[in-house]
């Protein structure tokens with residue numbers, strides 16, 4: 001534990017909303033501050049959900065309550081980790097409960113909406129907006145893990161009344177989790193995330209629905225859609241409630257960027273109509289060049305997947321040998337399975353890891369053991 005003011009002050013932290021992100025933050029905090037008490041509010045307290053029972057037995061949470069007046073009044077920090085509209089709905093209640101020194105922060109993917117509510121409720125001195133730029137299409141405490149926050153950018157959006165002390169406490173805590181804090185204005189945040197996260201989620205969902213609704217041929221399309229199509233539409237498997245809430249709260253900004261995107265599609269349509277080979281070539285060429293210049297190493301808003309593809313011989317125990325080799329070298333596997341598609345005619349083993357370090361270590365190790373890795 002680092003010797004900072006923040007260590008001294010933070011005795012108790014509360015969570016409202018305890019799924020993938022709340023659970024991952026709690027796990028990271030419990031790791032670096034085992035003595036800080038972690039409380040969570042269960043909005044379905046009767047009967048308590050399995051996730052909360054598991055978090056208590058894991059030792060990640062110390063207390064779960066169905067009543068915000070229990071434990072939350074003396075929380076030093078409260079994380080709002082529910083879908084964005086639900087987060088906003090708790091502010092008014094919390095205003096009458098929390099102590100003045102409390103920091104209420106959220107993890108929501110939209111920032112202007114909650115800041116507007118905070119201003120209306122005159123809660124600018126207790127609230128600091130937050131958004132960890134990491135996550136996945138998975139939901140729930142069961143999929144949470146402390147490393148999710150590691151090396152991820154974590155945006156903070158202080159208000160005009162945020163004190164330097166409160167900001168420092170939250171910055172320290174975020175750094176302790178292994179994240180990299182960045183301070184942004186809420187509107188600026190929403191512009192950026194609309195383009196690089198909200199629009200891509202809409203594109204992925206509509207593209208998948210296009211295939212789903214393609215009549216008789218959609219069955220065959222589905223069968224052949226492994227590989228590239230599945231890669232670029234992974235995020236279509238994200239939580240529908242979470243994305244509905246994001247779209248409803250950032251609709252104006254998303255509409256602007258969606259409009260620009262529709263124009264791009266129309267131009268592509270026109271180029272096809274006109275058989276404009278020069279335009280089509282340039283479209284793919286400029287996009288490829290720009291995409292290749294996006295850094296590979298850092299974690300972005302849409303998560304990089306740390307995966308490798310390894311040729312294996314089709315015999316019993318082939319997967320087990322690789323799994324044992326990795327485990328024996330302390331490399332944790334997130335997911336493992338055989339892929340059959342046109343790209344890999346013979347069938348290939350796909351192994352997914354939690355971080356880049358494990359991916360690189362696994363590549364080295366398997367190459368040393370004469371496995372063939374597909375460079376992609």
Ligand SMILES: NC(=O)C1=CN([C@@H]2O[C@H](COP(=O)(O)OP(=O)(O)OC[C@H]3O[C@@H](n4cnc5c(N)ncnc54)[C@H](O)[C@@H]3O)[C@@H](O)[C@H]2O)C=CC1
Pocket residue numbers: 016017018019020021022043081082083084086087107108109110131132133134135136137138139140141239242246
């Ligand atoms: N999933 C992701 O990759 C990321 C999500 N976020 C933001 O984090 C927040 C949480 O998302 P996840 O943890 O991914 O979702 P999740 O679905 O895993 O967890 C959300 C939790 O909130 C609870 N919840 C729903 N309505 C509630 C209510 N009215 N009161 C209290 N709890 C309620 C659910 O039971 C669930 O346990 C969202 O605001 C989202 O925009 C931010 C960064 C990444």
Ligand SMILES: O=C(O)C(=O)Cc1ccc(O)cc1
Pocket residue numbers: 108109132133134135136137197235301302303304
């Ligand atoms: O699955 C992915 O890669 C994501 O896009 C995760 C994600 C979802 C919402 C956010 O606000 C930030 C990150």
